[in-house]
Amino acid sequence: xxxxxxxxxxxxxxxxxxxxxxxxxxxxxxxxx
Amino acid sequence: xxxxxxxxxxxxxxxxxxxxxxxxxxxxxxxxxxxxxxxxxxxxxxxxxxxxxxxxxxxxxxxxxxxxxxxxxxxxxxxxxxxxxxxxxxxxxxxxxxxxxxxxxxxxxxxxxxxxxxxxxxxxxxxxxxxxxxxxx
Numbered sequence: 001x002x003x004x005x006x007x008x009x010x011x012x013x014x015x016x017x018x019x020x021x022x023x024x025x026x027x028x029x030x031x032x033x
Numbered sequence: 034x035x036x037x038x039x040x041x042x043x044x045x046x047x048x049x050x051x052x053x054x055x056x057x058x059x060x061x062x063x064x065x066x067x068x069x070x071x072x073x074x075x076x077x078x079x080x081x082x083x084x085x086x087x088x089x090x091x092x093x094x095x096x097x098x099x100x101x102x103x104x105x106x107x108x109x110x111x112x113x114x115x116x117x118x119x120x121x122x123x124x125x126x127x128x129x130x131x132x133x134x135x136x137x138x139x140x141x142x143x144x145x146x147x148x149x150x151x152x153x154x155x156x157x158x159x160x161x162x163x164x165x166x167x168x169x170x
Contacts (some may be wrong), residue, residue, distance in 0.1 A: 003081040005051065005074035008059040013074065015081055018049060019140045025046040025164065027034060028087055028135040030155060031125050033051060 038070045038163045044168035046139070051131050053079050058125060065117040082133055085102055086151055089132040 004016040019026065034041075034050065041048050048071040052059060053072035055077035063073065076082055113119055126129075136151040137159045148167040 001084065003076070003084070005076055005081070006056045006059070007072065007074050008063050009055055015074075016144060018072075018074070019047075019144055021142055022047040023045055023142055023168075024140045025041055025048045025168065026051060026138045026140065027048070027083075028051050028082060028138070029053075030133060030135045030152075031129045031131050 034071070035069060035083060038120070040161070040165060041168065046167060046168050047166075049074060051076055051081065053130050054079065054084060058121070058129065062121050062125070065115070065121045079133055085136075085138070085149075087134050087136055089130065090134055090154060137164055139164075 004012045005015055005018070007013055018024075034048075038048060048163075050069075050071055050073045052073060052075050054062075055075045059073060063069065081088075112122055125127050134152045134154070135158070136149065138146060139148040141147050148170075150163070152158060
């Protein structure tokens with residue numbers, strides 16, 4: 001399943017593509033601010 | 034996160050932050066609070082959050098915690114002084130899903146989960162030391 005994420009001032013990106021090929025620390029936050 | 038970014042990347046990790054908000058809130062947020070050394074993404078439908086097991090805290094529990102923080106710290110516990118930051122935070126509290134819980138995940142180069150911590154409450158974060166330890170293993 002693909003998850004498109006909104007990137008500020010940029011195009012949407014697929015989550016799997018973002019983390020593909022690199023060790024990644026992904027931090028989910030509750031809300032900005 | 035911002036303060037520990039160099040420590041985290043020194044362990045070879047690519048660091049990204051995901052928020053339950055869309056571009057419409059994230060752009061003014063970055064203008065007010067940025068710049069950030071890592072990429073920030075929005076998942077306004079929370080579909081990724083939910084698929085990975087992040088749950089919304091019960092409203093009454095969160096409101097009780099917020100009330101306690103307000104009593105001990107006043108509005109400064111939530112609202113910054115700087116005008117642009119204050120505007121973004123107020124908008125965020127008013128319009129965003131503030132009940133969904135966060136967490137930290139480490140993926141290997143193949144996109145497989147090697148470690149995770151899903152927060153059960155706002156104060157239940159994985160410590161930076163724990164994350165650094167997991168990045169080394």
